[in-house]
Amino acid sequence: MTVTLADVAARARVSPATVSRVLNGNYPVAAATRDRVLRAVDELDYVLNGPASSLAAATSDLVGILVNDIADPFFGIMAGAAQSEIGGQDPGGGAGPGRAGSQKLAVVCNTGGSPERELTYLTLLQRQRAAAVILTGGALEDPDHSAAMTAKLGRLVEAGTRVVLCGRPPLPEGEAAIAALAFDNRGGGRRLTEHLLALGHRTIGYVAGPLERTTTRHRLEGHRDALRAAGVPGADDGSGRGPLTLHGPYTRRSGYEATLELLRREPGLTALVAANDTVALGACAAVRDQGLRIPQDVSVAGFDDLPFSVDAVPALTTVRLPLQEAGARAGRLAMGTEAPPPGGIATIAAELMARASTAPPRS
Amino acid sequence: MTVTLADVAARARVSPATVSRVLNGNYPVAAATRDRVLRAVDELDYVLNGPASSLAAATSDLVGILVNDIADPFFGIMAGAAQSEIGGQDPGGGAGPGRAGSQKLAVVCNTGGSPERELTYLTLLQRQRAAAVILTGGALEDPDHSAAMTAKLGRLVEAGTRVVLCGRPPLPEGEAAIAALAFDNRGGGRRLTEHLLALGHRTIGYVAGPLERTTTRHRLEGHRDALRAAGVPGADDGSGRGPLTLHGPYTRRSGYEATLELLRREPGLTALVAANDTVALGACAAVRDQGLRIPQDVSVAGFDDLPFSVDAVPALTTVRLPLQEAGARAGRLAMGTEAPPPGGIATIAAELMARASTAPPRS
């Protein structure tokens, strides 16, 4: 029923091996022969059988990109940039319908933040003998899950799959073969709070991300570092959860509700730091709904500098993460077209974007 | 080196065939045998070889979801919902590390709006013998590309791949086997403009999406329909491009620049309709930068009702599309767990969300 490589070979009056060589373009073939083969491919509308080819070659052209939330532009931007580097080039050499050169198939897999699904996707990709896997965004810090991840990634590496971490800290046990592009969440968090402190704020609420996520912890630590350095007390009770810190998912709703609660607990609050820009938007809405003005009554800051943040009213003070660049670099690392950073680890700087949503406190 | 099914069979003292049957669970196997096999799988940390299995079975468990822009939540929301339906269930039966039941691998492919990449991805998925393909968002209306798409999708269907359109109108030549979930962009566009007309606006600018996209055309047609029905002239010069209509990509920047231009051309503008919410945000920024107030001086409206729209200041009037529901339904159609709509085509309603960014004109 379906056309096979043998059919093409017959029509082009060459051996299957030759057709394979033409298609893979990784072997010298006479121009005349190649043309004949290519013509046969087009005439028969032949499409390579991926599974068969992967089986024989023991590798596939699948590259998996794991994201925690595909509906969040934070991940979409990184994934899109990575995908462009991987599968974005023009199909090589004026390809006809049947061919697609040595194209890799970059695909994004949405874990929804679930550790089980993360592992499941890795198994599925391992099953497909994926050429590479990119893990984006913060990791869960649960020891069991960490161990399972380390083991699974180790097996992938062993099987020849390239593994790249993008916006995620290196594995605890530091598999050397795994390149990591880590965001400086801690430094960014610190600079953001320093900015607030410099403006004169002393009572600062913090709407943090979900517990046990590296991203959450690092941003929070940066915040606490700044507070401590300035000798501002009260934000840390030693448990890592100050009375002015509330945890929740990376959603607008979480920002809204946590802000209401924080404002209730501490009416003297003059500034609010959110886990990210989306949460900050919710926080802004809550502040406003309480009849307070931003930034006159309460300053609000986010993190990530997603595209919509500059359009918030007032424009959101935040910390810019070069998501596009990081994603692209991860894509190149996955393709092997860029050398891994020294030590396998690169820290990517986070830049403070001071805008209109923060100002000196009222009094 | 890597563990194969034969290794498992040897360890469990059964034949490879039996292991295969246990793993696929689609055949009677004695409980004792099954346990022995499962134990061997866990002990050896066996992972099925996807390509080999796909080759032998002539199908794979890959499901492709094509999106125009993965960084746009419009697509992220649909893709995430679809992916949940497809690969989101718990791995069947307390699966150990090696197994992943009959899990499908739902993957999203970012075309970036490029017709070539769209075709390339379809070829790549065809190559992998994908179980299903979901195409989301508006289609390009170029006749050549349409023909190529129709041909390629026809071939996919022929090869047993289920094809679902989500938020995309049915193919011109209407392949019966392709289910289509189409948004009522036209009706939504019409109701939005009717709302503006009812408020008293007569000079309405329109920042449209890219040319030759079904989504762009349908929304614009709805707008024109409403104008025509109300007897408002000037917005249509018969070419389908009124002087108050400007086309551009679905970006904030496009909204910003087009709005500046529109305001320059027609200072008497009292309302502005944008291609979508993202564009509307850019439009708002431009209006504001011109020293005009929203909605007192100029009303602004978007389309899609993305999550951030309600947080815009003022909250954005827009048209809500049930992206989540549509994506989930597309996922179920792709899995075959939901019956296709009668005739293979369902039109999904678009609901007007009148909010604070629109109000009666000044004078």
Place this chain on the structure above:
DNA sequence: CTGTTAGCGCTTTCAC
């Protein structure tokens, strides 16, 4: 530069 020959690891009749 091209053809021949073995498999790659799994599924699936067909027997038992």
Place this chain on the structure above:
DNA sequence: GTGAAAGCGCTAACAG
């Protein structure tokens, strides 16, 4: 309920 055997369609040595 289980085993044996025959491919699935391609790639990759080897020859020539």
